[in-house]
Amino acid sequence: MLLGKTTKKMSVVSSTVRGRGERRSVLGSWVGEESASMAGDVAGESEKIHVAIRLRPLNDKEKAKNDVSDWECISSNTLIFKSSMPDRSMLPAAFTFDRVFGPDSGTKQVYEEAAKEVALSVVTGVNASIFAYGQTSSGKTYTMSGVTKYALADIFDYIYKNQEREFVLKFSAIEIYNEAVRDLLSSDPSPLRLLDDPERGTVVDKLIEEPIEDWNHLQELFSICEAQRHIGETALNEFSSRSHQILRLTVESCARDNLGAENLSTLTASLNFIDLAGSERASQTWSTGTRLKEGSHINRSLLTLGTVIRKLSKGRNGHIPYRESKLTRILQNSLGGNAKTAIICTMSPARCHAEQSRNTLGFASCAKEVSTSAQVNVVMTDKALVKQLQREISRLEGQLERQAKSSFGGTVSKTNDTAALLREKDLLIEQMEKEIKELTWQRDLAQSHIDSLLKSVGEDRLFRVEENSVSEADAGLVRSNTEREYDQFSMPSPVPNRQLLETQASLEAYSLQEEIPQRNTSESENICRDVPCAEMGETPSTKMATTADETAEVALTTIEETKELCDVGSYDIHEILKRRVQELQKTIESLNQSSPFSSGKGVSLTRSKSKKVVVVTIPSALWSKKEEDEEDSEEDGCNARDSSATDEEIPERRGNSKEEDNKGLKMEHESGMKDSDYPESCVVGTKEDEIIKEIDVHFDDTTSVLDSVAGWKKGKKMMKHQKQPTRELGVISVVEPSRRIPEAMPTTRARDLVSETNRSSNQSPANWSQKFERYRRKIIELWAKCNIPLVHRSYFFLLFKGDPSDNVYLEVELRRLYFIKDTAARGNNPVVDTQIATYTSSPKLLNRERMMLAKQLQKKLSRKEREEIYLKWNIELDTKQRALQLAGKLWTDLRNMRHVRESSILVVKLIGFVEPQYAPKELFGLNFLNPSANQKGSWRDNMSALL
Ligand SMILES: Nc1ncnc2c1ncn2[C@@H]1O[C@H](COP(=O)(O)OP(=O)(O)OP(=O)(O)O)[C@@H](O)[C@H]1O
Numbered sequence: 001m002l003l004g005k006t007t008k009k010m011s012v013v014s015s016t017v018r019g020r021g022e023r024r025s026v027l028g029s030w031v032g033e034e035s036a037s038m039a040g041d042v043a044g045e046s047e048k049i050h051v052a053i054r055l056r057p058l059n060d061k062e063k064a065k066n067d068v069s070d071w072e073c074i075s076s077n078t079l080i081f082k083s084s085m086p087d088r089s090m091l092p093a094a095f096t097f098d099r100v101f102g103p104d105s106g107t108k109q110v111y112e113e114a115a116k117e118v119a120l121s122v123v124t125g126v127n128a129s130i131f132a133y134g135q136t137s138s139g140k141t142y143t144m145s146g147v148t149k150y151a152l153a154d155i156f157d158y159i160y161k162n163q164e165r166e167f168v169l170k171f172s173a174i175e176i177y178n179e180a181v182r183d184l185l186s187s188d189p190s191p192l193r194l195l196d197d198p199e200r201g202t203v204v205d206k207l208i209e210e211p212i213e214d215w216n217h218l219q220e221l222f223s224i225c226e227a228q229r230h231i232g233e234t235a236l237n238e239f240s241s242r243s244h245q246i247l248r249l250t251v252e253s254c255a256r257d258n259l260g261a262e263n264l265s266t267l268t269a270s271l272n273f274i275d276l277a278g279s280e281r282a283s284q285t286w287s288t289g290t291r292l293k294e295g296s297h298i299n300r301s302l303l304t305l306g307t308v309i310r311k312l313s314k315g316r317n318g319h320i321p322y323r324e325s326k327l328t329r330i331l332q333n334s335l336g337g338n339a340k341t342a343i344i345c346t347m348s349p350a351r352c353h354a355e356q357s358r359n360t361l362g363f364a365s366c367a368k369e370v371s372t373s374a375q376v377n378v379v380m381t382d383k384a385l386v387k388q389l390q391r392e393i394s395r396l397e398g399q400l401e402r403q404a405k406s407s408f409g410g411t412v413s414k415t416n417d418t419a420a421l422l423r424e425k426d427l428l429i430e431q432m433e434k435e436i437k438e439l440t441w442q443r444d445l446a447q448s449h450i451d452s453l454l455k456s457v458g459e460d461r462l463f464r465v466e467e468n469s470v471s472e473a474d475a476g477l478v479r480s481n482t483e484r485e486y487d488q489f490s491m492p493s494p495v496p497n498r499q500l501l502e503t504q505a506s507l508e509a510y511s512l513q514e515e516i517p518q519r520n521t522s523e524s525e526n527i528c529r530d531v532p533c534a535e536m537g538e539t540p541s542t543k544m545a546t547t548a549d550e551t552a553e554v555a556l557t558t559i560e561e562t563k564e565l566c567d568v569g570s571y572d573i574h575e576i577l578k579r580r581v582q583e584l585q586k587t588i589e590s591l592n593q594s595s596p597f598s599s600g601k602g603v604s605l606t607r608s609k610s611k612k613v614v615v616v617t618i619p620s621a622l623w624s625k626k627e628e629d630e631e632d633s634e635e636d637g638c639n640a641r642d643s644s645a646t647d648e649e650i651p652e653r654r655g656n657s658k659e660e661d662n663k664g665l666k667m668e669h670e671s672g673m674k675d676s677d678y679p680e681s682c683v684v685g686t687k688e689d690e691i692i693k694e695i696d697v698h699f700d701d702t703t704s705v706l707d708s709v710a711g712w713k714k715g716k717k718m719m720k721h722q723k724q725p726t727r728e729l730g731v732i733s734v735v736e737p738s739r740r741i742p743e744a745m746p747t748t749r750a751r752d753l754v755s756e757t758n759r760s761s762n763q764s765p766a767n768w769s770q771k772f773e774r775y776r777r778k779i780i781e782l783w784a785k786c787n788i789p790l791v792h793r794s795y796f797f798l799l800f801k802g803d804p805s806d807n808v809y810l811e812v813e814l815r816r817l818y819f820i821k822d823t824a825a826r827g828n829n830p831v832v833d834t835q836i837a838t839y840t841s842s843p844k845l846l847n848r849e850r851m852m853l854a855k856q857l858q859k860k861l862s863r864k865e866r867e868e869i870y871l872k873w874n875i876e877l878d879t880k881q882r883a884l885q886l887a888g889k890l891w892t893d894l895r896n897m898r899h900v901r902e903s904s905i906l907v908v909k910l911i912g913f914v915e916p917q918y919a920p921k922e923l924f925g926l927n928f929l930n931p932s933a934n935q936k937g938s939w940r941d942n943m944s945a946l947l
Pocket residue numbers: 055056057059134135136137138139140141142143237239240241242276277278279346
């Protein structure tokens with residue numbers, strides 16, 4: 001009845017489970033060692049092998065020989081040797097095992113008390129093995145056949161009683177005969193191979209694993225195995241088993257209510273019934289021929305088994321020779337692995353087998369010391385695994401939450417203090433990160449300001465000094481090519497703002513990505529950075545920059561250290577962080593003090609240790625003294641000019657001829673030197689004629705800005721050039737006209753100039769408007785020719801809309817562009833060699849700028865906004881690299897003012913650091929309208945105002 005119900009249930013189970021095909025299966029192979037990966041979620045606990053001894057009764061042959069029984073079970077677990085023979089005195093008097101069974105114990109009892117628990121663990125997903133070990137004819141087969149049947153009956157009964165789970169049973173059987181593995185369910189006697197599966201261990205290849213349909217089916221299979229097993233007659237046993245037999249029942253089960261759910265997991269385990277061949281002595285069995293050979297193999301494999309057990313009983317140190325026999329190889333998991341194991345050692349009580357019995361007891365004694373670690377084997381579907389892991393995570397999270405609650409709640413405790421410290425630490429880290437940003441920003445700001453001021457007040461006071469040939473006093477006042485190049489291709493930004501710097505950084509990053517030649521990279525750097533590179537003495541600017549760098553570094557280090565401290569959970573972190581903050585504050589203060597405007601210190605010009613030409617910038621604060629020093633050495637060739645010139649002389653110069661005006665664009669007008677006073681290579685003229693023509697000289701009735709400036713500068717003796725042996729020095733002198741309008745020019749004159757210009761414009765607004773348009777178109781044209789950055793163009797275009805006061809800016813921009821164009825055109829002139837190189841490389845810079853804009857487009861605008869812009873700019877939405885296409889279209893149709901305006905608006909939107917209407921005109925390097933901005937000490941205020 002049980003089997004009938006079970007049969008029906010298992011059929012259903014079988015089809016149901018297999019139909020999913022999601023779980024691992026051992027079908028088609030016989031696994032000698034369950035894979036560790038099959039191990040489920042219940043970690044195995046170490047458990048000793050269960051060892052029982054069974055004494056059989058004296059058999060007829062033994063009785064016939066009047067043999068006596070020397071063994072007696074004095075308790076359920078103690079066996080004594082009761083022989084009084086002298087040679088037995090060395091044996092222990094008593095042996096204790098988990099269970100001992102005397103001759104009167106039936107197999108049922110043996111099973112119940114020595115094997116049942118182990119056997120039934122298979123239905124709970126735990127592997128199990130039941131051995132019968134003993135000498136030949138001791139009753140192993142007799143015991144195991146009974147134990148197997150009882151166990152299977154109990155398993156079937158369990159299945160019947162546990163309807164909530166569905167089971168699949170599979171059966172396989174092998175024998176190891178003369179070290180050959182044979183499938184007992186197959187009629188093919190060919191030996192099977194053992195395979196080493198990295199995941200599942202030793203596997204018998206091509207072994208039949210028969211799904212059990214019902215009890216009768218199982219009985220049939222048993223019958224097949226019995227018929228197939230090698231049996232032979234020996235002197236001791238008429239039906240002696242000549243092979244080791246291993247019957248395996250695999251039980252898989254899953255909960256019925258999980259079948260339709262995600263949480264589908266299957267328990268799977270195997271129960272091995274191992275009936276070993278008996279150890280035998282040839283002298284006793286009188287084996288010869290085949291039997292002798294069989295006995296030899298049997299003994300050898302049993303010897304290996306004994307060795308393995310003995311080694312295992314002493315711990316798992318050293319090599320365990322599992323692989324020395326197929327028996328131990330296959331049973332490796334049962335011998336100390338993932339399985340519960342019970343060994344029933346059978347003994348003959350006869351005195352004639354005392355020695356063999358003693359060996360059996362020795363084996364049993366070792367076996368009981370061997371531990372296994374059985375686990376519940378759960379095979380899960382991926383879904384079930386995920387589900388389970390999620391549950392585990394939830395559980396752990398809950399646990400953490402509970403711990404956190406218990407930690408923060410309640411009375412004041414050390415844990416509470418730690419939490420408060422951690423919170424405080426987080427705040428400090430946050431604060432320091434802000435400070436780092438602020439310091440970095442201040443550093444960039446200060447450095448940029450220094451750049452602009454140095455460029456304006458000391459624009460022409462740049463030295464090139466060659467250490468070996470020129471003394472400091474003899475050093476000529478020449479401008480740095482680097483500076484000029486910077487002027488041309490970098491957006492002049494005497495009053496930078498944060499976003500502008502970020503944009504510059506972005507462009508520099510692009511340059512780095514593009515592997516710009518080093519020279520170009522350095523070109524984009526400012527003058528101050530040239531100084532330390534040239535190994536000159538420390539200047540305020542370099543000092544400040546260094547200080548700021550160090551500050552940022554200190555701050556970063558602080559953050560890192562803080563994080564480390566957090567990691568180690570230091571309780572001193574609070575104090576350390578406070579100290580760090582104080583240090584940072586001090587550094588900020590020193591940074592402020594190190595400003596040349598607050599310290600009042602100037603450049604200390606020292607000789608370069610390098611033999612290379614170097615460039616030095618000198619703030620105007622120190623310039624007077626330097627000038628005085630240099631006046632003493634005028635005899636060197638370059639005469640100081642017009643040192644006594646005054647503003648009053650300017651009108652005379654205005655009245656000079658056109659030729660002289662042209663010269664005014666040359667360095668002579670600034671420095672007071674004539675062309676003839678310069679080395680040929682030092683003179684860089686501009687095509688004033690062209691300029692006059694093209695801009696429709698509008699200073700017919702008013703003072704030319706440049707002339708005025710040149711005159712003032714001359715009168716003010718702002719610059720002196722000393723004649724130098726140019727060929728020896730290889731230095732050049734190039735002065736850019738736009739540079740001749742310094743911020744440091746007398747502010748009254750600047751205001752006058754603007755007033756003058758404004759007056760002129762105000763007198764004829766229509767005329768000014770036309771001029772503005774002409775200027776602007778010319779500027780746009782020159783921007784393109786000179787490859788001026790689009791950002792500069794855009795801001796300039798949007799900023800100067802025709803206000804009369806814009807006149808000055810347009811004028812200067814125009815002059816600057818002509819100068820760039822003119823100097824670039826002198827391709828064979830070594831004086832401008834660097835500039836030409838820069839000029840030719842400027843299209844690359846423009847390309848990089850377009851790439852940057854394309855990137856900004858993707859970064860700043862939403863997909864929808866981008867698509868609208870693409871459509872507006874006639875870029876197909878299904879084309880590739882639309883952003884680059886768009887960037888490539890910017891500032892291309894230069895005669896179309898609408899295009900130019902839209903390009904400008906888009907560029908500004910993408911850069912987005914200052915709204916054009918709020919952008920200061922000082923952004924373009926001039927400040928005629930707010931002289932106070934140039935006052936020393938006010939630079940920080942100016943910066944702040946611009947931000
Ligand atoms: N406990 C027992 N009670 C009664 N008879 C037993 C008992 N144990 C074994 N026998 C009998 O002893 C004989 C030998 O037993 P069995 O074949 O099981 O020994 P074995 O250890 O398997 O020997 P082998 O190693 O040679 O196969 C059998 O005839 C069996 O019926």
